[in-house]
Amino acid sequence: MHFPGQGWGEFDGLPRSSKIGGSNIARLSGRYPAMKTHITEYLGHVEVILPALIAEGLTANDRAKVRMSALQAVVQRAQSLGAEPPELTAECRAAGIDSTMIRSLLLGARAAGNGVTTAPGLSQLTDDLWKDVEIMIHAVQAGDAPAGIAADGRLSAIRAQVEIGNDEIREAQVAKLTAVPGPEDDSLHRLVMDLHKALNRLAAACAQEIVAGASVYGLRPDDKPVIQAFMRGLERTRGLKFDHPGLDTMAARRGSRLVVENDIGTTDAHVLIVAIEGATVTVTHTDVHKARAKFFTALFDQFPVQWSGLDHGQGDELGGQAFCLITGRYDAETSERRDAFLEALGAALVFLIDWNKARKVLRTLVDNAEAVRILDWAARREIGHRGFLELGGSELVASAVRHATPARIGFGERLSDALGRGEAVDFLKAVLRISTEALRENRSLRVARDEIEAELLRRFERTDSTLLAVVVRQAGLAREIAAGIAHRVAPQPSGFLQDGSRLAARARRIEEKADRLVVETRNAIARFAAAPTIGRLVNSLEGAIDELEQAAFIASLLPACLEPAILQPLADLTAAAVADAEAIAAGIDATAEIPEGQRTDFEDALAATRRVADLEHAADQAERAVTALVFRSEWDVKSALSVLELARSLERACDGFAAAGNLLHEHFMADLSA
Secondary structure (H helix, E strand, C coil): CCCCCCCHHHCCCCCHHHCECCECHHHHCCCCCCHHHHHHHHCCCHHHHHHHHHHHHHHHHHHHHHHHHHHHHHHHHHHCCCCCCCCCHHHHHHHCCCHHHHHHHHHCCEEEECCEEECCCHHHHHHHHHHHHHHHHHHHHHHCHHHHHHHHHHHHHHHHCCCCECCEEEHHHHHHHHCECCCCCCCHHHHHHHHHHHHHHHHHHCCCEEECCEEEECCCHHHHHHHHHHHHHHHHHHHHHCCCCCCCEEEEEECCEEEEEECCCCCCCCEEEEEEECCEEEEEEEECCHHHHHHHHHCCCCCCCEEECCCCCCCHHHCCECCEEEEEEEECCCHHHHHHHHHHHHHHHHHHCCHHHHHHHHHCCCCHHHHHHHHHHHHHCCCCCHHHHHCCCHHHHHHHHHHHCCCCCCCCCCHHHHHCHHHHHHHHHHHHHHHHHHHHCCCCHHHHHHHHHHHHHHHHHHHHHHHHHHHHHHHHHHHHHHHHHHHHHCCCCCCECCCCCCHHHHHHHHHHHHHHHHHHHHHHHHHHCCCHHHHHHHHHHHHHHHHHHHHHHHHCCCCCECCHHHHHHHHHHHHHHHHHHHHHHHHHHHHHHHHHCCHHHHHHHHHHHHHHHHHHHHHHHHHHHHHHHHHHCCCCHHHHHHHHHHHHHHHHHHHHHHHHHHHHHHHHHHHHHC
16 A cells, blocks of 8 residues: 655545544644554544544643743733743643743743734744644544534634734734633633543543543553552542532553643633653643632642742733643652652642632632631641532521621621631631531531531630630739739838829829720720620729729828828728739639630639629728728828728729629629520
8 A cells, every 4th residue: 555755744645534624634744653653544443543642632732731821921021021021941841842932932022012912933833832733633533523523613713813924913812812711702722621621531431441540541550559649649538529520530651751630620721730750740730710729739838849830920911711820840759759749639639629619708708818728728637618618608607697696797797807817717617627527427407507606606705705805904904003002001110101102103004004905895895796794894894993093193192101090991991902803803714714614614703703792892891991080080181081082992993893793793694594
């Protein structure tokens, strides 16, 4: 049999079924590895060499994505002349493209006006891109003729809308090549994605065997442990996608490289390709969401992977939905470390499914950075977010708010504003965990919602406890003033009082500090919709501090020498005020722990409120003793008035502590009965 021509570039006379859209397949010059492959195809036995055609089509897909990424970068470079062009060397190396040519193209990119971009070698780049797509179409047509013919028609329609000459291209034409338009429109990028899916489908259909769940062909014996490492991680977390499709894996040997591909989910531009050569692993990841790509690469911080492409622009100016191409290279020290990395790669893929959807839901509850941190936390603990979405997402949280705390979160109020940032993040982590566990253990939605509502209630109780801890500081400031007064009026052997020149000034500074604390606490109470008794507790202590500051001012004016008979009841009165402040602080501190269910804390809180009540009675008696002594004595008016006013201010402060004690009792009894 005679075959005209000497090489594939001159090979004609093929059957019509082996031509693409009426154009001779010889346009694919130099793209196929051996003449016997083409002879087999010519003889009509395409099924024999279909795996080789698919492999070449998938390799062309790798090149096409890098070239489309370069086209996007050309426009971005032209619009920001002077900026350093993106580095695509790693991507080119992974796809087998000359990176020097791409670098020259980017460095020479210029805006020519009227939306036109010029770059040396631009025409050659687009010609190579067309050829890559033709190779993909040919491979698809070899296994599915109707799909290949339809794809060739789409390619012809796209080419008719794109005119490239003299190394010039319009930005709108770049969008037609590289953007991901809506379903009503088409682009070369969408065609490439559809062809890629078709090739993956054909590859799975003609797989020689299944290895650990992956469809494979053309493997060497030593390839199987490598596939098994990747699939070990994939199978460990696969269940976390629940009913969502995706994570189908194929593997094949392409020359010196073992290539593993995973479709991840249903997003068109979302594909992972892993190439393994010896102990070196090259990861190529395409995504329409750069934030998701960054999230993904961050999951492998325990491996020294060299990532490139994370600083590339998104190409929003091109219209449609641009994609980003991320490449990672890991040169493992040993085959064991290589396999550990492959296992980590496989385990991480499930967390990319619906990642952006989960981020958008969480972003309505906390800010974007916190939403991403929550997803990162869930992925690293292999909890994931799909369970959260399966059970309702934002509605799951809204239901918990409606049933558990309807009065504490206003309509339209962000959860982080009502609960506090830290508590909101911890609550949402718990929601993701509960959702996943509920689905894994086949628990009902009602049970999951009950657990989430209980978690939300605990978070609000914890917020109340945090606010009570601030009120403890308020009581501590009250004690400082009372202790200063006690030091001033303590009976001295000499009969002279301690120097009070600095007492009033110090008490005023403490009172001002307490006022600032009160303002902050009231704001927090309003923001977190805390229990009303906490606000009233703050007000009672504020009144007590005001009385103590007044008492300190009067104490600083007392005559230097007072009769010992009057100093003892004054000392008893100030001692009651000091003890009152200490007791109320201890009671508040114990009350803050009661939501955790500690019986001892309840008993401590109850004992503290009883002590406050006893001290209030003691203060009343001491104040009356002072009053009786003043009226029985023949003092000058100044001394008499100062002692009476001091006693009354101290007694009123103790009344304030007693009111706080009653409120504290009301608060913790309400907690216990809830």
